[in-house]
Amino acid sequence: MKDRNLPQLQPHPSSQPWPLQTHRAVEHVPEEIRMGLLLKILVPFVGLVLAFCFYSKEDFKPEMMKGKRVIVTGASTGIGEQMAYHLARMGAHVLITARTEAKLQKVVTWCLELGAASAHYMYGSMEDMALAEDVVKEAKRLWGGLDMLILNHIGYTYFNYFDGDVEHLRKLLEINFLSYVAMTVSALPVLKESGGSILVVSSTAGKVGIPFVAPYSATKFALDGFFSSLRQELIIENINVSITLCILGHIATETAEKTVSHVMQKPGAPKEECALEIIKSGALRKRELYYPYAAVRIPLLIRDWAPEFLDSFTRNRLNVENVKRS
Numbered sequence: 001m002k003d004r005n006l007p008q009l010q011p012h013p014s015s016q017p018w019p020l021q022t023h024r025a026v027e028h029v030p031e032e033i034r035m036g037l038l039l040k041i042l043v044p045f046v047g048l049v050l051a052f053c054f055y056s057k058e059d060f061k062p063e064m065m066k067g068k069r070v071i072v073t074g075a076s077t078g079i080g081e082q083m084a085y086h087l088a089r090m091g092a093h094v095l096i097t098a099r100t101e102a103k104l105q106k107v108v109t110w111c112l113e114l115g116a117a118s119a120h121y122m123y124g125s126m127e128d129m130a131l132a133e134d135v136v137k138e139a140k141r142l143w144g145g146l147d148m149l150i151l152n153h154i155g156y157t158y159f160n161y162f163d164g165d166v167e168h169l170r171k172l173l174e175i176n177f178l179s180y181v182a183m184t185v186s187a188l189p190v191l192k193e194s195g196g197s198i199l200v201v202s203s204t205a206g207k208v209g210i211p212f213v214a215p216y217s218a219t220k221f222a223l224d225g226f227f228s229s230l231r232q233e234l235i236i237e238n239i240n241v242s243i244t245l246c247i248l249g250h251i252a253t254e255t256a257e258k259t260v261s262h263v264m265q266k267p268g269a270p271k272e273e274c275a276l277e278i279i280k281s282g283a284l285r286k287r288e289l290y291y292p293y294a295a296v297r298i299p300l301l302i303r304d305w306a307p308e309f310l311d312s313f314t315r316n317r318l319n320v321e322n323v324k325r326s
């Protein structure tokens, strides 16, 4: 029962249901002012974000590599050879590896001609983990440290239906994956001292399913798993060593042309430019490189949203009828 002598309690405005209040508050502000306010806030905000993105991007300068001590594996041919030449022109110290001594000797001679601070080679197969470790030891002996480790070599890769050869897969895992880990383990103490970088050369086939490269693809996916996890640990422990995973599309190297020219509808991207982009991405301590950018980035964006579409797109982009079971 209500007491007539007591003032009647009026509901406080704030106790009204919120949608009603909001509606009223907004109703009082004319449309033009609302738009004006929005533009006044939105335009400078977008401007600030764009300016930040633009100016915070550090530019690569070749001088950044002058005097740096760099190991490049698989540098007797292809992209690795081109990386050695770029580094030489930039005045870096290079130590290159592969199996064929004669080819390495030629590359070293060219590197010295092009202006390398010093150029050395070591030869042998990366199936042998002792070699992987010895290469890093040699860098320490020659230069007393290391600034950049470029892991690029791969073992023989066929482009055909998986032949069921598990031994081939085991060997490829040793060459393309385990030796990368072994070299990283040996190099980490010296890279910590110099605040250096590790560059891991991978492929679209290390991020999405590409037919006819099952063993190769497995080794490249393994690299992503291992090095992306290691990168997280280095960040957690505040260790100043960067890891750049380089995701490459089709590149016109001699080996690639011999292996896939009959199935590709377009020529590969230039190996010289590819090699330079890899070095730049490492010097700028990027997380990942995509080269050629659109040909690699777009499939990766589609991958998680429309995997079936990407699978069929990939099959359609290859002349699969030219692949004969061997």
Ligand SMILES: NC(=O)C1=CN([C@@H]2O[C@H](COP(=O)(O)OP(=O)(O)OC[C@H]3O[C@@H](n4cnc5c(N)ncnc54)[C@H](OP(=O)(O)O)[C@@H]3O)[C@@H](O)[C@H]2O)C=CC1
Pocket (backbone or CB within 6 Å): 073, 074, 075, 076, 077, 078, 079, 080, 097, 098, 099, 100, 103, 124, 125, 126, 127, 151, 152, 153, 154, 155, 156, 175, 201, 202, 203, 204, 248, 249, 250, 251, 252, 253, 254, 255, 256, 268
């Ligand atoms: N070309 C392409 O289309 C693409 C390439 N990539 C990646 O780029 C990198 C370079 O490829 P690319 O330049 O085409 O390759 P190449 O075939 O031109 O070079 C491979 C290098 O590895 C060396 N090598 C081969 N077997 C062994 C071994 N068992 N132990 C040590 N070294 C070995 C070779 O020298 P030797 O024979 O004397 O030992 C050579 O120096 C690779 O990591 C590859 O996965 C990624 C995507 C596409």
Ligand SMILES: CC(C)CCC[C@@H](C)[C@H]1CC[C@H]2[C@@H]3C(=O)C=C4C[C@@H](O)CC[C@]4(C)[C@H]3CC[C@]12C
Pocket (backbone or CB within 6 Å): 157, 158, 159, 202, 203, 204, 205, 210, 213, 216, 248, 249, 250, 255, 256, 259, 260, 299, 313, 314, 317
């Ligand atoms: C979205 C899709 C259309 C993209 C398809 C791109 C495919 C066809 C591209 C992307 C990565 C490429 C391979 C590669 O990484 C490295 C090598 C090693 C070399 O020795 C022989 C050639 C090989 C097998 C390349 C063959 C062509 C591949 C599969």
